[in-house]
Amino acid sequence: MGEVLSVRELSKTYELKKSVFSxxxxxxxxxxxxxxxxNEHETLxxxxxxxxxxxTLARCVLLLERPDLGEIHFCGVDLLKLKEKELKPLRRWMQIVFQDPYSSLNPRKRVIDIVSEPILNFNLVDKGTVREKVKDILLSVGLDESFVDKYPHEMSGGQRQRVAIARAICTEPSLLVADEPVSSLDVSIQAQILSLFLKIKEERKLSMIFISHDLNVIRFISERVMVMFKGKIVEEGEKEEIFSNPLHPYTRLLLDYSIRGRGRIRGDEDKEGACVYYGRCEWRGKRCANEAPLLYGTENHRVACFLEGTY
Ligand SMILES: Nc1ncnc2c1ncn2[C@@H]1O[C@H](COP(=O)(O)OP(=O)(O)OP(=O)(O)O)[C@@H](O)[C@H]1O
Ligand SMILES: [Mg+2]
Structure with missing residues (x-):
């Protein structure tokens, strides 16, 4: 299996400016x-x-935002070495679907204009045939002809997300990044949209990065899984391996509960030089206070924890 995307040591720091409060x-x-x-035809x-x-990872990988450090190789091309002009034609091969289809779709445009815009931008078909092309793509995401001239406010949340998916796949990308694409939808609609992602992935031989805070969603959609905590990967591997044999205390916690709250929980202080999970870890030892564990293991399963790795 070929590699579609390879990201190395990507880092991004945001500086919060001084305010009257600090x-x-x-x-x-x-x-x-x-x-x-x-990999090709794989969902991470x-x-x-x-x-x-x-x-932040999604935006940096697609260069919607520049990372501070690291490398991004897309289909063998080193993206960070390219100028914006050279990058532009490559953008059709990597597309994104955001969480909230209402804010990601222009409310003043009809579906036909929303979906035809990237098709025309990349000169994929001429103006005369674009309407037919849009109709075909809409059908493939479960929307009939009657949606072509609708505005976003005339549709339900699920239908709007279908339009966002149509816009993302109309340029025939090889990589689709979906950032919490079902989180704003009713639970009953979530399952339909997840099935749609599976269908288009099969039909179009897509590779996907699928982001969610919900492990059930991740379990349904992915082949491989990566668990992030405060900007670091703490565990990664084959889906079955991660779900049947979670090693990191944070992954175990996520599996036990579904953490949805925003903000920090008690005892979550950062300690310079410590493991990123130190503040929250109930198993932490002396070494964890002074050293950050690296990801360790095999291709199937890696974990960054001194309790688990053979260090
Ligand atoms: N433009 C920005 N300026 C300053 N800080 C930012 C910016 N974007 C993100 N951050 C901070 O970076 C960290 C990571 O944010 P990010 O949005 O990537 O998290 P996330 O995992 O997508 O969260 P969520 O599940 O809420 O979408 C957070 O602490 C956030 O406050
Ligand atoms: Mg987010």
Whole structure:
């Protein structure tokens, strides 16, 4: 199986400016040396609580935002070495679906204009045939002809997300990044949209990065799974392996409960030089206070924890 995407040691830090409430500016390490691979026709699921860096990773991988450090190889091309002009034609091969289809779709445009825009931008068909092409794509995401001239506000959340998916796949990308694409939908609709992702992945031989804070969603959709905590990967591997044999205390916690709350929980202080999970870990030892564990293991299963790895 060929590699579609290979990311090496991607890092991104945000600086929070001084405000009237704090005299010092502070830094947030949103991504800390994150490496990953996505093979052809494979779905990598990324799970982690709010603020763990999932969206930052998605934006940096697609170069919607520049990482501070690292490498991104897409179909063998080193993206960070390209100028924007050279990058532009490659963008059709990597597309994104966001969480909230209402804010990601222009409310003043009809479905026909929303979906035809990228098709025309990349000169995939001429103006005369674009309407037929849009109709075909809409059918493939479960929307009939009657949706072609509708506005986003005339549709349900699920239908709007179908339009967002249509817009993302109309340029025939090889990589689709989906950032919490079902989180804003009713539970009953979530299952339909997840099945749609599986269908288009099969039909179009897509590779996907699928982001969710919900392990059940990740379990349904992914072949491989990556668990993020505060900008770091703490565990990764084959889906069955991660779900049947979770090794990191954070993965175990996620499996036990579904963490949805925002903000920090008690005892979650950062300690410079410590394991990223130190503040929250109930198993922490002396070594964990002074050293950050690296990911250790085999291709099937890696974990960054001194309790588990053979260090
Ligand atoms: N543009 C920005 N400026 C400053 N800080 C940011 C910015 N974007 C993200 N952050 C911070 O970086 C960290 C990671 O944020 P990110 O949005 O990537 O997390 P996430 O895992 O996608 O969370 P969620 O599940 O809520 O979507 C957070 O602490 C966030 O506050
Ligand atoms: Mg996010």
């Amino acid at each position: 005299i010092r500016s502070s830094k947030i390490r949103a991504l800390d040396k994150v490496s990953l691979k996505v 699921g990324i799970v982690g609580e709010s603020g763990s860096g999932k969206s």
